[in-house]
Amino acid sequence: xxxxxxxxxxxxxxxxxxIVAVVGxxxxxxxxxxxxxxxxxxxxxxxxDAMQLYRGMDIGTAKLPTxxxxxxxxxxxxxxxxxxxxxxxxxxxxxxxxxxxxxxRRIAPVLVGGSAxxxxxxxxxxxxxxxxxxVRARLExxxxxxxxxxxxxxxxxxxxxxAARIESxxxxxxxxxxxxxxxxGRPFTASLPRLEYADPATVQIGVDIDRPTLDxxxxxxxxxxxxxxxxxxxxxxxxxxxxxSRTAAMAIGYRExxxxxxxxxxxxxxxxxxxxxxxxxxxxxxxxxxxxxxxVWVGFDDPDRLATALAAVTATVSAxxxxxxxxLER
Numbered sequence: 085x086x087x088x089x090x091x092x093x094x095x096x097x098x099x100x101x102x103i104v105a106v107v108g109x110x111x112x113x114x115x116x117x118x119x120x121x122x123x124x125x126x127x128x129x130x131x132x133d134a135m136q137l138y139r140g141m142d143i144g145t146a147k148l149p150t151x152x153x154x155x156x157x158x159x160x161x162x163x164x165x166x167x168x169x170x171x172x173x174x175x176x177x178x179x180x181x182x183x184x185x186x187x188x189r190r191i192a193p194v195l196v197g198g199s200a201x202x203x204x205x206x207x208x209x210x211x212x213x214x215x216x217x218x219v220r221a222r223l224e225x226x227x228x229x230x231x232x233x234x235x236x237x238x239x240x241x242x243x244x245x246x247a248a249r250i251e252s253x254x255x256x257x258x259x260x261x262x263x264x265x266x267x268x269g270r271p272f273t274a275s276l277p278r279l280e281y282a283d284p285a286t287v288q289i290g291v292d293i294d295r296p297t298l299d300x301x302x303x304x305x306x307x308x309x310x311x312x313x314x315x316x317x318x319x320x321x322x323x324x325x326x327x328x329s330r331t332a333a334m335a336i337g338y339r340e341x342x343x344x345x346x347x348x349x350x351x352x353x354x355x356x357x358x359x360x361x362x363x364x365x366x367x368x369x370x371x372x373x374x375x376x377x378x379x380v381w382v383g384f385d386d387p388d389r390l391a392t393a394l395a396a397v398t399a400t401v402s403a404x405x406x407x408x409x410x411x412l413e414r
Contacts, residue, residue: 099405100285100401101187103187103207103286103287104194104287104289104393105194105196105206105207106121106194107291108373109293110146110302110369111301111362112291114291115146117389118195119153119154119156120390121289121397122154122192122194123154124390125192127186128156129153129157129158130158130159130182130186130193130194130196131158131159131195132195132197132199132203132206133196134175134199134331137160138166138170140166141335142317143312144309144335144338144341165324166321166326166333167328169331170331172202173205175206180282200369206282207281207283208277209282210276210277210282211275213267213268214267216267219263220259220263227255232255233252236258239262239265242262243272243273246261246273253339255334260272279377284404287380287396288376288380289379289380290373290381291381292381293384297384302362305362306355306358309337310355314341315351318338318342318345326338327342341358380396
Protein backbone atom coordinates (compact mmCIF):
# COMPACT_ATOMS: atom_id res chain seq x y z
CA UNK A 85 0.00 0.00 0.00
CA UNK A 86 1.39 3.39 -1.01
CA UNK A 87 2.03 5.97 1.67
CA UNK A 88 0.53 9.44 1.85
CA UNK A 89 3.39 10.81 -0.29
CA UNK A 90 2.59 8.54 -3.24
CA UNK A 91 -1.20 8.67 -3.46
CA UNK A 92 -3.04 10.49 -6.24
CA UNK A 93 -5.22 12.59 -3.91
CA UNK A 94 -5.29 16.38 -3.69
CA UNK A 95 -4.12 16.02 -0.11
CA UNK A 96 -0.55 15.27 -1.23
CA UNK A 97 2.51 17.50 -0.87
CA UNK A 98 1.57 18.58 2.66
CA UNK A 99 3.25 17.86 5.95
CA UNK A 100 0.14 16.99 7.93
CA UNK A 101 -1.16 13.42 7.84
CA UNK A 102 -4.91 13.36 8.52
CA ILE A 103 -6.90 11.05 10.77
CA VAL A 104 -10.11 9.98 9.07
CA ALA A 105 -12.99 8.29 10.91
CA VAL A 106 -15.89 6.77 8.99
CA VAL A 107 -18.92 6.71 11.27
CA GLY A 108 -22.63 5.98 11.20
CA UNK A 109 -25.11 3.25 11.98
CA UNK A 110 -24.51 -0.42 11.30
CA UNK A 111 -25.25 -1.69 7.76
CA UNK A 112 -24.96 1.74 6.14
CA UNK A 113 -21.90 0.89 4.02
CA UNK A 114 -19.13 2.29 6.21
CA UNK A 115 -16.75 -0.54 5.33
CA UNK A 116 -16.86 0.07 1.58
CA UNK A 117 -16.33 3.80 2.01
CA UNK A 118 -13.43 3.25 4.41
CA UNK A 119 -11.73 1.04 1.83
CA UNK A 120 -12.27 3.66 -0.88
CA UNK A 121 -10.78 6.33 1.36
CA UNK A 122 -7.82 4.18 2.34
CA UNK A 123 -7.08 3.51 -1.33
CA UNK A 124 -7.37 7.19 -2.25
CA UNK A 125 -5.25 8.36 0.67
CA UNK A 126 -2.71 5.55 0.68
CA UNK A 127 -3.98 4.77 4.17
CA UNK A 128 -4.59 1.75 6.34
CA UNK A 129 -7.71 0.68 8.22
CA UNK A 130 -7.96 0.88 12.02
CA UNK A 131 -10.87 -1.07 13.46
CA UNK A 132 -13.01 0.70 16.07
CA ASP A 133 -15.66 -2.00 16.48
CA ALA A 134 -15.48 -3.48 19.99
CA MET A 135 -16.78 -6.90 18.97
CA GLN A 136 -14.38 -7.25 16.04
CA LEU A 137 -11.56 -7.25 18.58
CA TYR A 138 -12.51 -10.87 19.34
CA ARG A 139 -11.01 -13.82 17.54
CA GLY A 140 -13.63 -16.11 16.08
CA MET A 141 -16.42 -13.53 16.15
CA ASP A 142 -16.48 -13.09 12.40
CA ILE A 143 -19.88 -13.76 10.87
CA GLY A 144 -21.95 -12.07 13.58
CA THR A 145 -19.80 -8.93 13.58
CA ALA A 146 -19.66 -8.64 9.78
CA LYS A 147 -15.86 -8.77 9.97
CA LEU A 148 -14.48 -8.24 6.48
CA PRO A 149 -12.74 -11.39 5.20
CA THR A 150 -9.06 -10.95 4.34
CA UNK A 151 -9.73 -11.67 0.67
CA UNK A 152 -12.10 -8.68 0.49
CA UNK A 153 -9.74 -6.12 2.07
CA UNK A 154 -8.26 -5.04 -1.30
CA UNK A 155 -4.77 -5.66 -0.01
CA UNK A 156 -5.16 -2.85 2.53
CA UNK A 157 -3.65 -3.55 5.93
CA UNK A 158 -6.14 -3.71 8.79
CA UNK A 159 -5.25 -3.07 12.43
CA UNK A 160 -6.85 -3.99 15.78
CA UNK A 161 -8.77 -7.05 14.65
CA UNK A 162 -8.71 -10.42 16.43
CA UNK A 163 -6.81 -9.22 19.50
CA UNK A 164 -8.80 -10.91 22.27
CA UNK A 165 -10.14 -14.31 23.23
CA UNK A 166 -13.88 -14.31 23.90
CA UNK A 167 -13.18 -14.89 27.58
CA UNK A 168 -11.29 -11.59 27.87
CA UNK A 169 -13.09 -8.31 28.64
CA UNK A 170 -12.91 -5.47 26.12
CA UNK A 171 -11.77 -2.22 27.74
CA UNK A 172 -12.31 1.20 26.17
CA UNK A 173 -9.32 2.59 28.07
CA UNK A 174 -7.03 -0.18 26.85
CA UNK A 175 -8.39 0.17 23.33
CA UNK A 176 -7.70 3.91 23.36
CA UNK A 177 -4.04 3.26 24.16
CA UNK A 178 -3.70 0.59 21.49
CA UNK A 179 -5.45 2.60 18.79
CA UNK A 180 -3.53 5.80 19.47
CA UNK A 181 -0.26 3.86 19.40
CA UNK A 182 -1.13 2.35 16.01
CA UNK A 183 -2.20 5.72 14.66
CA UNK A 184 0.98 7.42 15.86
CA UNK A 185 3.09 4.76 14.17
CA UNK A 186 1.16 5.07 10.90
CA UNK A 187 1.38 8.86 10.83
CA UNK A 188 5.09 8.78 11.64
CA ARG A 189 5.45 6.77 8.42
CA ARG A 190 3.13 9.20 6.59
CA ILE A 191 0.30 6.68 6.30
CA ALA A 192 -3.19 8.01 6.97
CA PRO A 193 -5.19 5.99 9.53
CA VAL A 194 -8.78 5.40 8.41
CA LEU A 195 -10.90 4.43 11.41
CA VAL A 196 -14.07 2.45 10.90
CA GLY A 197 -16.40 0.55 13.20
CA GLY A 198 -19.81 0.59 14.80
CA SER A 199 -18.79 1.30 18.40
CA ALA A 200 -19.38 5.03 18.81
CA UNK A 201 -17.76 5.23 22.24
CA UNK A 202 -14.62 3.47 21.01
CA UNK A 203 -14.30 5.90 18.10
CA UNK A 204 -14.84 8.93 20.29
CA UNK A 205 -12.39 7.63 22.90
CA UNK A 206 -9.71 7.53 20.20
CA UNK A 207 -10.31 10.79 18.34
CA UNK A 208 -11.56 13.07 21.13
CA UNK A 209 -10.06 14.33 24.36
CA UNK A 210 -11.09 11.65 26.79
CA UNK A 211 -9.43 11.01 30.14
CA UNK A 212 -10.66 7.89 31.87
CA UNK A 213 -11.66 8.05 35.53
CA UNK A 214 -9.75 5.71 37.81
CA UNK A 215 -11.03 2.49 39.26
CA UNK A 216 -11.45 1.19 42.81
CA UNK A 217 -11.26 -2.61 43.17
CA UNK A 218 -13.32 -2.63 46.35
CA VAL A 219 -16.14 -0.57 44.80
CA ARG A 220 -16.10 -2.67 41.63
CA ALA A 221 -16.16 -5.91 43.65
CA ARG A 222 -19.13 -4.72 45.70
CA LEU A 223 -21.07 -3.73 42.59
CA GLU A 224 -20.23 -7.06 40.98
CA UNK A 225 -21.63 -8.86 44.02
CA UNK A 226 -24.79 -6.78 43.87
CA UNK A 227 -25.07 -7.59 40.17
CA UNK A 228 -24.85 -11.31 40.89
CA UNK A 229 -27.40 -11.09 43.71
CA UNK A 230 -29.90 -8.60 42.28
CA UNK A 231 -29.48 -8.86 38.51
CA UNK A 232 -28.64 -6.30 35.82
CA UNK A 233 -32.08 -4.67 35.72
CA UNK A 234 -31.91 -3.58 39.37
CA UNK A 235 -28.52 -1.94 38.84
CA UNK A 236 -29.71 -0.33 35.62
CA UNK A 237 -32.73 1.08 37.45
CA UNK A 238 -30.36 2.51 40.05
CA UNK A 239 -28.29 4.10 37.30
CA UNK A 240 -31.44 5.62 35.79
CA UNK A 241 -32.13 7.32 39.10
CA UNK A 242 -28.59 8.69 39.36
CA UNK A 243 -27.88 9.50 35.72
CA UNK A 244 -30.86 9.19 33.35
CA UNK A 245 -28.77 10.16 30.32
CA UNK A 246 -26.25 7.39 30.97
CA ALA A 247 -29.05 4.87 31.51
CA ALA A 248 -30.59 5.87 28.19
CA ARG A 249 -27.27 5.23 26.43
CA ILE A 250 -26.55 1.88 28.08
CA GLU A 251 -28.72 -1.15 27.39
CA SER A 252 -30.25 -2.66 30.53
CA UNK A 253 -28.65 -5.98 29.63
CA UNK A 254 -25.17 -4.49 29.36
CA UNK A 255 -24.21 -5.28 32.94
CA UNK A 256 -20.54 -4.48 32.53
CA UNK A 257 -21.12 -0.91 31.38
CA UNK A 258 -23.82 -0.40 34.00
CA UNK A 259 -21.42 -1.45 36.74
CA UNK A 260 -18.71 0.82 35.35
CA UNK A 261 -21.10 3.78 35.21
CA UNK A 262 -22.14 3.26 38.82
CA UNK A 263 -18.50 2.91 39.85
CA UNK A 264 -17.55 6.20 38.18
CA UNK A 265 -20.50 8.00 39.75
CA UNK A 266 -19.52 6.74 43.21
CA UNK A 267 -15.84 7.61 42.77
CA UNK A 268 -16.23 11.04 41.19
CA GLY A 269 -19.50 12.25 42.68
CA ARG A 270 -20.52 13.30 39.17
CA PRO A 271 -22.77 11.76 36.52
CA PHE A 272 -21.11 9.11 34.38
CA THR A 273 -21.90 11.19 31.32
CA ALA A 274 -19.63 13.93 32.66
CA SER A 275 -16.68 11.61 32.09
CA LEU A 276 -17.58 10.83 28.48
CA PRO A 277 -15.57 12.36 25.61
CA ARG A 278 -15.85 16.09 24.93
CA LEU A 279 -16.53 17.30 21.40
CA GLU A 280 -12.90 18.30 20.99
CA TYR A 281 -10.47 16.42 18.81
CA ALA A 282 -7.29 15.19 20.45
CA ASP A 283 -5.61 16.07 17.13
CA PRO A 284 -7.16 18.86 15.02
CA ALA A 285 -6.17 17.11 11.78
CA THR A 286 -9.14 14.79 12.29
CA VAL A 287 -12.18 14.54 10.06
CA GLN A 288 -15.28 12.41 10.52
CA ILE A 289 -17.28 11.19 7.55
CA GLY A 290 -20.77 9.98 8.39
CA VAL A 291 -22.72 7.63 6.12
CA ASP A 292 -26.34 8.74 5.92
CA ILE A 293 -29.24 6.47 5.01
CA ASP A 294 -33.01 6.61 5.27
CA ARG A 295 -34.60 4.43 7.92
CA PRO A 296 -36.76 2.16 5.69
CA THR A 297 -33.73 1.29 3.56
CA LEU A 298 -31.59 0.69 6.63
CA ASP A 299 -34.23 -1.54 8.21
CA UNK A 300 -34.37 -3.63 5.03
CA UNK A 301 -30.58 -3.87 4.86
CA UNK A 302 -30.41 -5.00 8.48
CA UNK A 303 -32.97 -7.72 7.88
CA UNK A 304 -31.03 -8.89 4.84
CA UNK A 305 -27.72 -8.83 6.71
CA UNK A 306 -29.12 -10.94 9.56
CA UNK A 307 -30.52 -13.48 7.10
CA UNK A 308 -27.13 -13.71 5.39
CA UNK A 309 -25.36 -14.19 8.73
CA UNK A 310 -27.55 -17.13 9.68
CA UNK A 311 -27.15 -18.63 6.22
CA UNK A 312 -23.36 -18.16 6.41
CA UNK A 313 -23.13 -20.26 9.57
CA UNK A 314 -23.66 -17.95 12.55
CA UNK A 315 -25.10 -20.77 14.65
CA UNK A 316 -22.05 -22.97 14.05
CA UNK A 317 -19.79 -20.02 14.85
CA UNK A 318 -21.51 -19.49 18.19
CA UNK A 319 -21.33 -23.22 18.97
CA UNK A 320 -17.56 -23.13 18.49
CA UNK A 321 -17.24 -20.00 20.62
CA UNK A 322 -19.27 -21.55 23.43
CA UNK A 323 -16.71 -24.34 23.52
CA UNK A 324 -14.06 -21.61 23.85
CA UNK A 325 -15.85 -20.07 26.84
CA UNK A 326 -18.18 -17.49 25.27
CA UNK A 327 -20.96 -18.05 27.81
CA UNK A 328 -18.68 -16.90 30.64
CA SER A 329 -17.96 -13.55 28.99
CA ARG A 330 -19.72 -10.38 30.12
CA THR A 331 -18.81 -8.54 26.93
CA ALA A 332 -18.55 -10.87 23.95
CA ALA A 333 -21.61 -12.91 24.98
CA MET A 334 -23.68 -9.73 25.01
CA ALA A 335 -23.03 -8.96 21.33
CA ILE A 336 -26.16 -8.70 19.23
CA GLY A 337 -26.78 -11.93 17.36
CA TYR A 338 -24.56 -13.96 19.65
CA ARG A 339 -26.81 -13.68 22.69
CA GLU A 340 -29.85 -14.57 20.57
CA UNK A 341 -28.10 -17.63 19.11
CA UNK A 342 -27.02 -18.69 22.60
CA UNK A 343 -30.71 -18.58 23.57
CA UNK A 344 -31.49 -20.65 20.47
CA UNK A 345 -28.89 -23.27 21.38
CA UNK A 346 -30.15 -23.51 24.98
CA UNK A 347 -33.69 -24.04 23.76
CA UNK A 348 -35.08 -20.70 24.91
CA UNK A 349 -35.80 -19.52 21.35
CA UNK A 350 -36.64 -21.10 18.03
CA UNK A 351 -34.44 -20.18 15.07
CA UNK A 352 -37.19 -17.95 13.69
CA UNK A 353 -37.43 -16.15 17.04
CA UNK A 354 -33.64 -15.79 17.26
CA UNK A 355 -33.53 -14.27 13.80
CA UNK A 356 -36.41 -11.90 14.54
CA UNK A 357 -34.90 -10.77 17.84
CA UNK A 358 -31.52 -10.21 16.20
CA UNK A 359 -33.16 -8.01 13.58
CA UNK A 360 -35.08 -6.03 16.21
CA UNK A 361 -32.04 -5.59 18.46
CA UNK A 362 -29.88 -4.49 15.52
CA UNK A 363 -32.46 -1.94 14.45
CA UNK A 364 -32.64 -0.51 17.97
CA UNK A 365 -28.84 -0.40 18.11
CA UNK A 366 -28.70 1.39 14.76
CA UNK A 367 -31.11 4.04 16.03
CA UNK A 368 -28.96 4.63 19.11
CA UNK A 369 -25.86 4.87 16.94
CA UNK A 370 -27.55 7.39 14.68
CA UNK A 371 -28.77 9.47 17.63
CA UNK A 372 -25.23 9.53 19.08
CA UNK A 373 -23.60 10.66 15.86
CA UNK A 374 -26.29 13.19 14.95
CA UNK A 375 -25.37 15.15 18.06
CA UNK A 376 -21.87 15.74 16.67
CA UNK A 377 -21.87 18.84 14.44
CA UNK A 378 -18.35 18.12 13.19
CA UNK A 379 -19.39 15.14 11.08
CA VAL A 380 -19.53 15.58 7.30
CA TRP A 381 -22.41 13.45 6.08
CA VAL A 382 -22.53 11.66 2.72
CA GLY A 383 -25.38 9.63 1.26
CA PHE A 384 -24.93 5.87 1.31
CA ASP A 385 -25.89 5.71 -2.39
CA ASP A 386 -24.39 9.05 -3.50
CA PRO A 387 -22.04 8.36 -6.45
CA ASP A 388 -19.99 11.39 -5.36
CA ARG A 389 -19.65 10.37 -1.73
CA LEU A 390 -15.92 9.57 -2.03
CA ALA A 391 -15.23 12.93 -3.68
CA THR A 392 -17.20 14.71 -0.95
CA ALA A 393 -15.31 12.85 1.75
CA LEU A 394 -11.93 13.59 0.16
CA ALA A 395 -12.87 17.27 -0.15
CA ALA A 396 -13.56 17.34 3.60
CA VAL A 397 -10.19 15.72 4.29
CA THR A 398 -8.46 18.23 2.02
CA ALA A 399 -10.17 21.15 3.75
CA THR A 400 -9.15 19.87 7.17
CA VAL A 401 -5.54 19.32 6.16
CA SER A 402 -5.35 22.71 4.46
CA ALA A 403 -6.75 24.46 7.53
CA UNK A 404 -4.20 22.74 9.75
CA UNK A 405 -1.41 23.65 7.32
CA UNK A 406 -2.40 27.31 7.46
CA UNK A 407 -2.65 27.21 11.25
CA UNK A 408 0.79 25.61 11.50
CA UNK A 409 2.24 28.29 9.22
CA UNK A 410 0.78 31.02 11.40
CA UNK A 411 2.30 29.47 14.50
CA LEU A 412 5.69 29.35 12.82
CA GLU A 413 5.43 33.01 11.77
CA ARG A 414 4.78 34.02 15.33
